[in-house]
Amino acid sequence: MAEAALCKKPIxxxxxxxxxxLVIDGKNGYLVPENNLNVFADKVEELFKxxxxxxxxxxxxxxxxxxxxxxxxxxxxxxxxxVHA
Numbered sequence: 001m002a003e004a005a006l007c008k009k010p011i012x013x014x015x016x017x018x019x020x021x022l023v024i025d026g027k028n029g030y031l032v033p034e035n036n037l038n039v040f041a042d043k044v045e046e047l048f049k050x051x052x053x054x055x056x057x058x059x060x061x062x063x064x065x066x067x068x069x070x071x072x073x074x075x076x077x078x079x080x081x082x083v084h085a
Contacts, residue, residue, distance in 0.1 A: 002069055005061035010054045012043045028061030 001011050001022045011029030013019040014036075025031040032039040047054040067073075 008058035010057035
């Protein structure tokens with residue numbers, strides 16, 4: 001999912017496991033109830049019919065990944081935790 005966000009693509013994912021760490025429902029994609037294929041398909045159709053929405057969600061996801069998953073920032077967070085925890 002992070003790779004999709006880096007490609008500025010909106011994400012549709014089931015609301016399970018660690019998916020909510022990468023998908024903010026309605027902001028950079030959609031979280032749908034686990035195994036609910038009807039809702040999943042509805043979200044695919046919504047994005048197909050609204051390409052501008054997909055572009056906006058994709059850009060938001062791109063910015064989210066850059067802000068939260070940058071390698072250097074992650075190393076800084078780990079160092080901060082190890083040194084000052």
